[in-house]
Amino acid sequence: MPMLEDPIRTQRSSDAPLFGGIEGGGTKFVCVIGRGPDDLVAEERIPTTTPQATLSNTVEFFRTAAARVGTLAAIGVGSFGPVDLHEGSPTWGFITTTPKPGWEHTDVAGRLKRELGVPVAFDTDVNAAALGEARWGAARGLDSFVYLTVGTGIGGGGLLGGRPMHGLVHPEMGHVLLPRDRAADPFPGMCPFHGDCLEGLASGPALLARWGQSAESLPEGHPAWALEAHYLALAVVNFVCALSPQRIILGGGVMDQAHLFPLIRREVVALLNGYLRAGEILDRIDTYIVPPGLGNRSGRLGALAMAELLVRA
Amino acid sequence: MPMLEDPIRTQRSSDAPLFGGIEGGGTKFVCVIGRGPDDLVAEERIPTTTPQATLSNTVEFFRTAAARVGTLAAIGVGSFGPVDLHEGSPTWGFITTTPKPGWEHTDVAGRLKRELGVPVAFDTDVNAAALGEARWGAARGLDSFVYLTVGTGIGGGGLLGGRPMHGLVHPEMGHVLLPRDRAADPFPGMCPFHGDCLEGLASGPALLARWGQSAESLPEGHPAWALEAHYLALAVVNFVCALSPQRIILGGGVMDQAHLFPLIRREVVALLNGYLRAGEILDRIDTYIVPPGLGNRSGRLGALAMAELLVRA
Numbered sequence: 001m002p003m004l005e006d007p008i009r010t011q012r013s014s015d016a017p018l019f020g021g022i023e024g025g026g027t028k029f030v031c032v033i034g035r036g037p038d039d040l041v042a043e044e045r046i047p048t049t050t051p052q053a054t055l056s057n058t059v060e061f062f063r064t065a066a067a068r069v070g071t072l073a074a075i076g077v078g079s080f081g082p083v084d085l086h087e088g089s090p091t092w093g094f095i096t097t098t099p100k101p102g103w104e105h106t107d108v109a110g111r112l113k114r115e116l117g118v119p120v121a122f123d124t125d126v127n128a129a130a131l132g133e134a135r136w137g138a139a140r141g142l143d144s145f146v147y148l149t150v151g152t153g154i155g156g157g158g159l160l161g162g163r164p165m166h167g168l169v170h171p172e173m174g175h176v177l178l179p180r181d182r183a184a185d186p187f188p189g190m191c192p193f194h195g196d197c198l199e200g201l202a203s204g205p206a207l208l209a210r211w212g213q214s215a216e217s218l219p220e221g222h223p224a225w226a227l228e229a230h231y232l233a234l235a236v237v238n239f240v241c242a243l244s245p246q247r248i249i250l251g252g253g254v255m256d257q258a259h260l261f262p263l264i265r266r267e268v269v270a271l272l273n274g275y276l277r278a279g280e281i282l283d284r285i286d287t288y289i290v291p292p293g294l295g296n297r298s299g300r301l302g303a304l305a306m307a308e309l310l311v312r313a
Numbered sequence: 314m315p316m317l318e319d320p321i322r323t324q325r326s327s328d329a330p331l332f333g334g335i336e337g338g339g340t341k342f343v344c345v346i347g348r349g350p351d352d353l354v355a356e357e358r359i360p361t362t363t364p365q366a367t368l369s370n371t372v373e374f375f376r377t378a379a380a381r382v383g384t385l386a387a388i389g390v391g392s393f394g395p396v397d398l399h400e401g402s403p404t405w406g407f408i409t410t411t412p413k414p415g416w417e418h419t420d421v422a423g424r425l426k427r428e429l430g431v432p433v434a435f436d437t438d439v440n441a442a443a444l445g446e447a448r449w450g451a452a453r454g455l456d457s458f459v460y461l462t463v464g465t466g467i468g469g470g471g472l473l474g475g476r477p478m479h480g481l482v483h484p485e486m487g488h489v490l491l492p493r494d495r496a497a498d499p500f501p502g503m504c505p506f507h508g509d510c511l512e513g514l515a516s517g518p519a520l521l522a523r524w525g526q527s528a529e530s531l532p533e534g535h536p537a538w539a540l541e542a543h544y545l546a547l548a549v550v551n552f553v554c555a556l557s558p559q560r561i562i563l564g565g566g567v568m569d570q571a572h573l574f575p576l577i578r579r580e581v582v583a584l585l586n587g588y589l590r591a592g593e594i595l596d597r598i599d600t601y602i603v604p605p606g607l608g609n610r611s612g613r614l615g616a617l618a619m620a621e622l623l624v625r626a
Contacts, residue, residue, distance in 0.1 A: 082590070097590045144480035156555070161476035167457035167557030169591055176551045177492050177584070193588040238489045242469070242555045244480030271490070275506040277395070277410045278482055 017311065020062055020075035020118070021303030023125065024108065026100055026152070029054055030300045031061050033069055037136050037294060037301055041069045051106040059115045076121040076306030078128020078299050079108055085123060085166045093122045121306035125149075125299055126157035126171075127164040129251065129292070131309075132302025134159055137293030138249050146245045147298070148173060150232065151252035154199040158245065174199035178234045185227060202231040204254050215254045228254070229263030236264065236289065237271045246280070251292040258291070265289050330624065333375055333388035333431070334616030336438065337421065339413055339465070342367055343613045344374050346382060350449050350607060350614055354382045364419040372428045389434040389619030391441020391612050392421055398436060398479045406435045434619035438462075438612055439470035439484075440477040442564065442605070444622075445615025447472055450606030451562050459558045460611070461486060463545065464565035467512040471558065487512035491547045498540060515544040517567050528567045541567070542576030549577065549602065550584045559593070564605040571604070578602050 016035055023030040027048055034040035042065040046057045066072050082098060084091045093109025109122040123131070130147035133139040139147070143162040149155050156173025158165055165171050175197045187210045189196030190203075200206060208214050211224045218224045236248055250264070265285045272281060280288045292298045329348055336343040340361050347353035355378040359370045379385050395411060397404045406422025422435040436444070443460035446452040452460070456475040462468050469486025471478055478484050488510045500523045502509030503516075513519060521527050524537045531537045549561055563577070578598045585594060593601045605611045 160473045160478065160480065163474035163476070165473065165557065167473065168553075168559045168593060169557050169589060171557045172554045172589065175554045175588060177547055179490050179492055193586045194584070234490055238551055239555055240481075241485045241488045242552055244478065244482050244484045246481045271507070273506045275488060276482060276485065280481060 017073035018066075018070050019304050019307035019311075020066075020072045021300050021305075021307060022058065022075065022077045022079075022112075023128065023299035023303055024048075024077055024079040025125065025299075026080050029058050031058055032300045032304060033062070033065055033072065034304060036304070037297065043300075050102050051108075055106075055108065055111055059112065062112075062116055072116075072118050072307075074119040074121065074307035074310045075112060075116065076123075076128065076303035076308075076310065077109055077112065078123055078125040078303045078306070081124050082169060082172075083108075083122070083124055085170055093120070119307075119310050121303075121310040123164055123306060124155070124157055124170050126155045127166075128157075128302035128306060129298035130158045130249075130302065131164065131305045132294055132298040132300075133249055133292055135305040135308075136301060137298060138290050139247060139293075142246045144243070144245050145247040145249065146173075146239050146243060147249045147251065147292070148235070148239070149252035150202065150250060150254040151204050154203050154252075156239070158243075160243065160245075173235070173239065174203070176235055176238055178231060178238070198231060198235045202228055202235075202254075207254065215257060220257075220259050225257065225260060226263065229260050229267060232260070233264045233267035233271060236268050240268070240272070240276065240281075247287075248289050249292050250289060251296070251298060255291060261289065261291065330386035330621075331379075331383050332617050332620035332624075333379075333385045334613050334618075334620060335371065335388065335390045335392075335425075336441065336612035336616055337361075337390055337392040338438065338612075339393050342371055344371055345613045345617060346375070346378055346385065347617060349617070350610065356613075363415050364421075368419075368421065368424055372425065375425075375429055385429075385431050385620075387432040387434065387620035387624045388425060388429065389436075389441065389616035389621075389623065390422055390425065391436055391438040391616045391619070394437050395482060395485075396421075396435070396437055398483055406433070432620075432623050434616075434623040436477055436619060437468070437470055437483050439468045440479075441470075441615035441619060442611035443471045443562075443615065444477065444618045445607055445611040445613075446562055446605055448618040448621075449614060450611060451603050452560055452606075455559045457556070457558050458560040458562065459486075459552050459556060460562045460564065460605070461548070461552070462565035463515065463563060463567040464517050467516050467565075469552070471556075473556065473558075486548070486552065487516070489548055489551055491544060491551070511544060511548045515541055515548075515567075520567065528570060533570075533572050538570070538573060539576065542573050542580060545573070546577045546580035546584060549581050553581070553585070553589065553594075560600075561602050562605050563602065564609070564611060568604060574602065574604065 021032045029046040031044050033042040044061045048054050082096050084094045095103050095106045109120045113120040139145045144160050146158040154174030189200030191197050191200030204215050334345045342359040344357045346355040357374045361367050395409050397407045408419045422433045426433040452458045457473050459471040467487030502513030504510050504513030
């Protein structure tokens with residue numbers, strides 16, 4: 001994947017350009033300035049309240065911090081969505097039809113660009129995280145992989161043929177529909193649109209609603225986890241068949257339960273049943289389905305990588 | 314999609330280069346020579362028997378036809394699979410672990426290249442068909458779309474970000490797992506690997522096994538069709554959520570039943586339930602889920618387009 005290979009880490013002098021990264025989430029905007037995971041010079045968490053306050057505070061952080069640490073060459077934004085990613089669209093860089101109150105039709109990238117006077121790259125939060133993993137994490141050297149985050153919601157992104165997944169809108173991997181045994185599991189799911197899609201069955205809030213306990217408080221041997229692994233494995237199988245990724249990274253708060261990984265891997269292999277004769281799946285599933293290499297920092301670091309790519313493009 | 318835009322059709326003189334295309338299927342190899350859908354100068358159908366006989370006859374066709382109609386600049390092959398698409402792999406251009414007797418580990422592209430002395434492009438049959446649709450058919454101007462063929466088997470391919478879908482192996486879209494109401498439909502499916510995956514439920518042979526009649530002989534109002542449309546709609550929804558394509562083309566023998574299209578479109582819209590706020594789905598579903606623009610010629614013409622791309626790359 002040529003576009004990610006040229007390593008900026010070989011020139012970590014103070015002459016190397018500084019980039020800004022924003023992980024724009026529903027509860028906070030994490031803003032960073034730096035050159036990579038081992039070379040961050042500033043970081044701040046700004047609560048996500050109204051668009052006006054949040055974006056003002058974000059602009060203010062970059063303006064004042066840059067005055068101290070140096071000029072930024074570009075800023076990357078990985079945003080909650082849905083977002084408009086169509087270059088040339090009048091609403092490129094907007095959060096569009098989000099259910100989050102007050103944030104519908106909010107210009108994010110354009111405003112940052114105007115008020116900070118730097119080039120701005122814009123993508124979904126999960127595509128940003130995927131790019132971070134490609135640049136510095138568990139997807140280095142790969143040009144086709146999926147990053148799935150399992151937390152308050154479930155979302156997916158990734159690179160295919162070296163390019164971030166865009167298309168009609170952007171993937172909404174949390175909303176795939178899966179086989180279910182309703183006799184064994186009568187939980188109706190809680191997606192307001194689809195009921196028992198993947199997100200409706202397996203997000204953090206779905207775990208809480210079904211079992212009355214949060215992911216953090218459910219003990220390791222609890223039957224919740226076998227069922228959670230089952231649904232995630234079915235989704236992984238479908239992404240493998242639909243996309244043929246070279247690796248699947250599973251991140252997000254729910255996947256902090258590391259004991260889920262062996263359960264998911266075993267069931268993916270069983271469900272595929274030898275059909276895909278790839279050593280990565282048959283012999284090396286432990287390195288095929290993996291946690292993020294950057295832990296919970298994939299999003300903000302990926303936003304930084306987006307800024308870097310924008311300048312180098 | 315810059316790689317497909319430069320139209321060779323503007324120079325249909327006899328000076329324009331000639332290309333070869335091979336649609337390598339399990340029952341026949343359809344070989345064409347020409348410059349596009351309206352400019353084919355030779356075509357032959359060679360039965361798929363042993364690799365030795367089939368490939369010898371294929372080489373012979375191109376050798377003798379080229380002597381009459383002119384030298385070929387390159388040949389493209391869209392092959393049944395699974396195939397090895399990894400450039401640099403020692404088995405690039407091979408059919409690999411196919412269940413088709415005698416065809417396991419068959420060098421296709423390398424042999425054609427050696428014996429015909431021309432550059433050879435190689436991809437899956439469905440990626441070739443997708444490329445044909447991008448070049449001359451229902452996907453002109455799009456850089457991200459899915460082509461799904463529903464026939465003896467079910468397979469999918471397409472372009473994402475302007476590039477054919479490769480990845481770990483290549484997509485195996487026929488093997489996604491779908492929600493089922495086993496009380497309403499107790500058919501166990503007939504995929505030897507997965508039972509009731511999409512192909513196991515909705516391929517031509519599955520229709521025949523379930524209803525005792527082939528797709529061609531089942532009348533339009535038969536309950537088979539509502540169920541068929543239901544499973545195909547579930548799969549389309551999953552591909553839309555996983556890939557965010559700009560269009561979905563449904564081809565193959567089963568989709569010759571044009572009355573399936575309105576059933577599938579209606580159910581896709583109902584299943585997505587307004588979640589994806591794209592006009593293409595909400596307002597223009599008739600142009601979002603469509604038959605191939607090249608009918609049953611997408612594969613052979615796509616192979617021709619692959620040859621053309623190889624020379625122009």
